[in-house]
Every structure is written in C-alpha cells, then in structure tokens.
Amino acid sequence: MDSSTPSSTPLSDAPQALPQLPGPKLAPFTPTAHADIEFIEQLGNPAEDMDSFVWKVRINGMAPYYALKMFQFNAALYLESSIGSYLNRPLASPQLWIDYFDPFRCECRAYGRLKEECREDIAVRAHGYLFLTPEQELEVAKRSTPIQPDDAENDDPWGRAEEPLVADRPVHAIVKDLATDNNHFTRDQIDHLWRDLEDFHKLGILVRDVTVSNYIGGKLIDLSRAWTVPHPSLEYIHERYLRQQRRRDPVCLQNCIIDVGIDDGWNLDEVDMKELDACAIGEGENDGYGIDPRRYDWRKWEDHRTLEATEAFLEHEIYAPPPPEDPEAEGDEEE
Ligand SMILES: Nc1ncnc2c1ncn2[C@@H]1O[C@H](COP(=O)(O)OP(=O)(O)O)[C@@H](O)[C@H]1O
Numbered sequence: 001m002d003s004s005t006p007s008s009t010p011l012s013d014a015p016q017a018l019p020q021l022p023g024p025k026l027a028p029f030t031p032t033a034h035a036d037i038e039f040i041e042q043l044g045n046p047a048e049d050m051d052s053f054v055w056k057v058r059i060n061g062m063a064p065y066y067a068l069k070m071f072q073f074n075a076a077l078y079l080e081s082s083i084g085s086y087l088n089r090p091l092a093s094p095q096l097w098i099d100y101f102d103p104f105r106c107e108c109r110a111y112g113r114l115k116e117e118c119r120e121d122i123a124v125r126a127h128g129y130l131f132l133t134p135e136q137e138l139e140v141a142k143r144s145t146p147i148q149p150d151d152a153e154n155d156d157p158w159g160r161a162e163e164p165l166v167a168d169r170p171v172h173a174i175v176k177d178l179a180t181d182n183n184h185f186t187r188d189q190i191d192h193l194w195r196d197l198e199d200f201h202k203l204g205i206l207v208r209d210v211t212v213s214n215y216i217g218g219k220l221i222d223l224s225r226a227w228t229v230p231h232p233s234l235e236y237i238h239e240r241y242l243r244q245q246r247r248r249d250p251v252c253l254q255n256c257i258i259d260v261g262i263d264d265g266w267n268l269d270e271v272d273m274k275e276l277d278a279c280a281i282g283e284g285e286n287d288g289y290g291i292d293p294r295r296y297d298w299r300k301w302e303d304h305r306t307l308e309a310t311e312a313f314l315e316h317e318i319y320a321p322p323p324p325e326d327p328e329a330e331g332d333e334e335e
C-alpha cells in the first residue's frame with residue numbers, strides 16, 4: 001500500500017482522523033490526541049461488556065464529565081477467522097483486517113458517518129478519540145474490574161500479546177457524552193427505536209450489536225461492531241450471510257423490546273411493532289429486510305480526484321489477489 005492510501009494508526013505526533021481509510025473518520029478530541037484524564041468510576045458491567053473498559057472521566061480538569069470508552073486490541077487473525085470466513089474475498093493484509101473490523105475503528109467509522117450527515121441525534125454523541133499514556137492505561141487496568149476474572153488475560157488486559165502490529169500502539173479511546181438516564185428505553189420511545197435503526201441503515205451503517213445494555217435513555221451507545229459503507233462486508237460477502245446480518249438488527253431490537261417490556265410490565269399486545277416484526281422475518285419493506293445499507297451513496301463525499309483514488313484502492317488494494325488459475329484443471333475440463 002502506498003502512502004496516499006494509508007492504513008493503520010499513525011505514530012506521528014500530529015494525529016489524524018481515524019481510521020486512515022476511505023470513508024468516514026473520527027477526529028482527535030484534542031490537538032495531540034492526549035489529555036489529562038481523571039478516572040472517576042468504571043461504568044457498565046465488565047462481565048457483559050466485551051470490547052472495552054468504560055469510565056466516567058473528567059478531561060483536562062474541566063466540566064462536563066464524559067464517558068471514555070477504552071478499547072482492547074484484537075488480533076488480526078482472530079478478526080479474520082471470526083468474521084472473515086464470510087467474505088468472498090480475503091483481505092490483502094493483517095492490518096486491513098484490523099482497519100475494517102477492529103471495534104475502535106468500527107466505532108470511529110460509524111460515528112464519523114453520523115457527524116458528516118449531521119445525524120448525531122440517533123446515538124449518544126461521540127466527540128473524538130484519545131490515546132492513553134502508558135501511565136493512564138496502567139491506572140485503568142489496575143483500577144478496573146477485570147473483564148474475565150480468572151483468566152490469564154489479566155496479564156495482558158489490553159490484548160496486545162496476540163498481535164505484533166499493535167505492540168507499540170497506545171490504547172485507543174473514544175470520548176462520549178455521559179448518558180445518565182436510568183432507563184435503557186421507555187414504552188413511549190419504542191417507535192423511534194425502530195425509526196433510528198432504519199436511519200442507521202439509510203446512512204449505510206449496519207449496527208450488528210443491538211442489545212438492551214447498548215441502549216441508554218432510548219439511544220444506542222455502542223457502535224463497535226458496526227459495518228459502515230464502503231466496507232468489504234457490504235461488498236464481497238456471501239449473500240445469505242449478509243441477509244442474516246441485515247435481519248439481525250430488527251430481530252435483536254424485537255428481543256430488546258420484549259425483554260424490557262416484560263421486565264417493566266407493559267402489555268406487549270398493545271405495542272405496535274408491525275414493520276419491525278415484518279423485517280425480522282424478511283417480509284418487510286424493500287427486499288424484505290427494510291432499508292439496505294448498501295444503497296447509501298458514500299461517493300457523494302468524494303471529489304473527482306479522491307473518488308478515483310478511493311475506487312482504485314477499494315478495487316485493487318484491499319483484497320488479496322485471487323489464486324492463479326490452475327492450468328492443469330483447465331486442461332482436465334477440456335478433455
Ligand atoms: N456514553 C455512556 N454513558 C454512560 N454509560 C456508558 C456510556 N457508554 C457506555 N456506557 C456503559 O458502559 C457499558 C459498556 O459500553 P459499550 O460501549 O457497550 O462497550 P462494549 O463495546 O464493550 O459492549 C455500557 O453497557 C454502559 O453501561
């Protein structure tokens with residue numbers, strides 16, 4: 001890959017918007033991407049939360065409080081073997097698996113799209129990313145409840161050991177509004193939960209992690225599994241798997257509404273979820289699954305010059321070349 005189509009997190013002092021890939025990006029929260037951070041208390045349930053440590057923080061000694069989501073690293077091989085098996089074309093390098101599938105980058109891309117489209121109203125707002133200093137990451141690891149208590153991972157709380165590409169990388173974090181609502185969502189927010197989810201799809205984002213704990217006050221707070229176009233998984237993927245992934249968003253929202261409804265004693269027969277229910281069984285609008293994120297026009301953000309470079313990158317650089325044809329196999333066919 002040449003320097004005009006960069007990948008990976010830059011190590012230079014002048015932080016750039018991330019990830020360095022075609023498509024939406026998230027800018028640093030401060031000019032250096034570093035800040036003085038006071039860690040006040042850990043948020044969430046470490047037994048449930050998979051990708052991160054989230055803390056209530058004060059940044060540079062100033063109000064307001066924020067939520068800081070600090071991401072563990074994922075090995076490229078893990079990302080490739082867990083998600084990659086569904087792609088029709090493998091990616092060209094380990095770094096590209098990280099760039100497209102690592103939770104921090106997935107979240108940057110999704111939030112970047114909400115910002116460029118001025119639709120930050122459909123999720124808890126993100127303000128930018130930060131890098132932790134070694135001292136800060138040590139403090140968080142020491143003071144946090146371990147994600148998997150009896151596990152050897154406690155020696156490697158940030159998951160660096162499995163991936164040489166991240167050995168010298170700082171921990172990446174995203175600064176978000178601190179959501180303080182006590183409810184995941186209420187009965188009168190149900191209509192907009194589905195409308196917001198369809199708006200994500202309209203903006204070319206498949207959320208892929210719709211759970212009760214990912215809603216606070218009727219808004220999604222977690223976009224770390226999202227696929228945002230242009231994305232290999234929305235291009236070269238087994239059609240059946242993509243249909244299943246598209247169905248998963250409405251199915252999971254349906255489950256969330258039922259779970260919260262039962263807990264809160266709603267009469268679920270009175271809750272109108274016709275369109276959501278239809279999409280969950282493939283009988284909804286459009287081709288059955290609601291709005292197709294692949295139809296989002298991401299090219300409108302590119303000018304003539306960058307569009308050419310971006311299309312060339314997407315076409316020629318991110319996928320591993322197909323294996324050479326076996327001349328003997330061809331000969332066999334002819335016989
Ligand atoms: N912006 C926020 N405000 C308040 N609490 C938050 C916020 N973001 C996350 N949390 C808490 O932290 C938990 C984990 O955050 P989440 O983004 O879902 O991480 P993961 O990707 O690891 O699941 C959430 O379930 C929630 O309890």
Ligand SMILES: [Mg+2]
Nearest residue numbers: 049213214222
């Ligand atoms: Mg979550």
